[in-house]
Amino acid sequence: MNPTKSFLQISSSEVSTIHELLTVAQRYKDYPSNFDVQGSGRTGAFLFFEASTRTRMSFELAAHRLGFNIISLEGSKGSSIEKGETLLDTVLNVAAMKPDFMVIRSGDDLDLNNLNLGFPIINAGWGKVEHPSQALLDVLTLKQKWGNLSGKKVLILGDSRYSRVVGSHVELAKKLDYEVRFFGPEQMLRERSHFTDLHEALSWCDAVMALRVQKERHQEELEYSDKYALTPESLKSLKANSWILHPGPMNYGVEVFNGILNEPRSLILKQVENGVYVRMSIISQLLKG
Numbered sequence: 001m002n003p004t005k006s007f008l009q010i011s012s013s014e015v016s017t018i019h020e021l022l023t024v025a026q027r028y029k030d031y032p033s034n035f036d037v038q039g040s041g042r043t044g045a046f047l048f049f050e051a052s053t054r055t056r057m058s059f060e061l062a063a064h065r066l067g068f069n070i071i072s073l074e075g076s077k078g079s080s081i082e083k084g085e086t087l088l089d090t091v092l093n094v095a096a097m098k099p100d101f102m103v104i105r106s107g108d109d110l111d112l113n114n115l116n117l118g119f120p121i122i123n124a125g126w127g128k129v130e131h132p133s134q135a136l137l138d139v140l141t142l143k144q145k146w147g148n149l150s151g152k153k154v155l156i157l158g159d160s161r162y163s164r165v166v167g168s169h170v171e172l173a174k175k176l177d178y179e180v181r182f183f184g185p186e187q188m189l190r191e192r193s194h195f196t197d198l199h200e201a202l203s204w205c206d207a208v209m210a211l212r213v214q215k216e217r218h219q220e221e222l223e224y225s226d227k228y229a230l231t232p233e234s235l236k237s238l239k240a241n242s243w244i245l246h247p248g249p250m251n252y253g254v255e256v257f258n259g260i261l262n263e264p265r266s267l268i269l270k271q272v273e274n275g276v277y278v279r280m281s282i283i284s285q286l287l288k289g
C-alpha cells in the first residue's frame with residue numbers, strides 16, 4: 001500500500017491490497033511478538049464523531065502495539081463542536097497539528113473522499129457508505145475457518161439497507177468471489193430477497209451475519225424478533241458447519257438471543273479479536289516506509 005494513500009472504501013482498494021492486508025493481519029495473529037514497532041514516536045489522530053467501542057478501542061490498541069502515539073476526540077462532548085464548530089473544521093484544525101495519520105468515524109455529512117490532508121486517512125465507519133475494516137475482519141475470521149471464501153454463501157440478516165458494513169461486504173464479495181444474499185423486513189432490505197422465510201435463508205448459507213437494527217438511522221418500528229431473530233429455535237435451520245457473525249453491538253431480544261455468544265457456531269468474539277490484527281495491518285501498511 002502506498003504511504004500517501006488512504007484506506008476509505010473497499011470499492012477503491014485493489015484486490016492485491018486486500019490480500020496483502022489479510023495476510024499481514026494473519027501474521028500479526030500468528031506471531032504476536034515478532035514484528036517491527038514502526039511507530040517511532042509518530043502520531044495518529046483519532047476522531048470519532050459517532051459512538052464506538054470495538055472499532056475505536058481496537059484501532060487504539062493496534063496503534064499502541066505498533067508504537068504510535070494517539071491523540072483523540074470522542075463525540076462532541078468537551079470539544080469545540082459543542083460551541084458550533086463544524087466537523088470539517090474540526091478535521092482541518094486537527095490536521096493542522098500535523099499528525100502522521102487520522103482515523104475517522106463520522107456520519108454521511110462528512111465527505112471523506114474529498115479530504116486531502118497530506119497524510120493517510122482511515123475510515124473507521126462512515127455514515128451509510130462503508131466500514132471497510134469491519135468487512136476485512138469478518139473475512140479474516142471466515143478465512144481462518146474455510147481457508148478461502150471463493151464460492152461460499154453468506155447471508156446478511158436484518159437491516160442491510162442502512163448498514164455501512166454491508167456497503168463494504170457487497171464490494172468485498174465481488175473481489176473475493178463469495179456470494180452475499182439478504183433476508184429481513186422488506187423495508188430494511190438493500191435489495192430484493194431470494195428467500196420467503198428465515199428457515200429457507202438459514203438453510204442456504206455457509207455463514208450468517210446478523211445486523212443490528214439501526215434505530216439511529218431510521219424510524220422503522222417493527223415486530224422484528226418473531227420473524228428475523230437468531231434464536232435457539234431458528235438456529236436449528238442453520239447447517240451444523242455454518243458460522244454465525246455479528247459486527248456488534250448486539251440488541252438482545254431483537255436480532256439475537258441472549259445466549260448467542262455461547263452458541264458453538266458463534267464467531268462473534270473472534271471477530272473482535274481479529275479486529276485488532278486487521279487494524280494493525282491497515283495502519284502498518286499505510287505508514288510503512
Ligand code: CP
Binds near residue numbers: 051052053125
Ligand atoms: N462493529 C462496530 O463498528 O462496532 P463499534 O460501533 O462498537 O465500533
